[in-house]
Amino acid sequence: MLKGFKNFVMRGDIVTVAVGLVIALALSTLIKAFTDFVINPIITRAQGGRSMGLGWQLGKPGNRSTYLDLGSFLSAVIYFLIFMAVVYFCVVMPYKHVQARRGQVVFEEPGALKTCPACLSEDLPEAASKCLHCASDQPPAGPARTV
Incomplete structure (x- = not known):
């Protein structure tokens, strides 16, 4: 029973997926920090004044729970686009190239x-x-x- 489990865990595709997930989590953390500490302040400054960010206050002024924060949503969209571009150009494209050299076609049209x-x-x-x-x-x- 343990030999079967060992064979399952040591398959090449399982290890590849595990490494890919670890890399994706590390990239996600890095890109999240970039959007939180670089993109968000720029978006917040675009509104000007003493606003909580780019958006509208729906309730009493200063109440964060009733603030419609479009800046955070815009930051999340930028985060998603950057993350997907990094995954595509740093993972998918090299993987396609390596597999093509091995004679295998992946992600074909x-x-x-x-x-x-x-x-x-x-x-x-x-x-x-x-x-x-x-x-x-x-x-x-x-x-x-x-x-």
């Missing part, structure tokens, strides 16, 4: 799709002979048309 003439579903692979949704026979895929 989806193949061409066609529309079923019977039910009008638009997600059928070009080579499908039956519709996934209505089970109608599909015409064979012909040569590519040029316009």
Whole structure:
């Protein structure tokens, strides 16, 4: 029983996912600090005056619980965009490159799709002979048309 567990844990993809999660958590902390301590003060200053931030007070002045804080939301959007860009350019792109050198295609673009003439579903692979949704026979895929 322990040998099976050891084999499961030591599989390459499990280790890869674990390392990826650790890196993602570290990057997340770094980017969160950047948005909290660099982006948020800039957004808060954009409102000017003695405001609590970029937004509107819905209740009594100074009550943080009734403050509609658009600056924090904008900061979260910037955080998300930066985080996803870092993951894409620092994890996904190098991984695609390494796998391509090994002869494996990862994150490939989806193949061409066609529309079923019977039910009008638009997600059928070009080579499908039956519709996934209505089970109608599909015409064979012909040569590519040029316009």
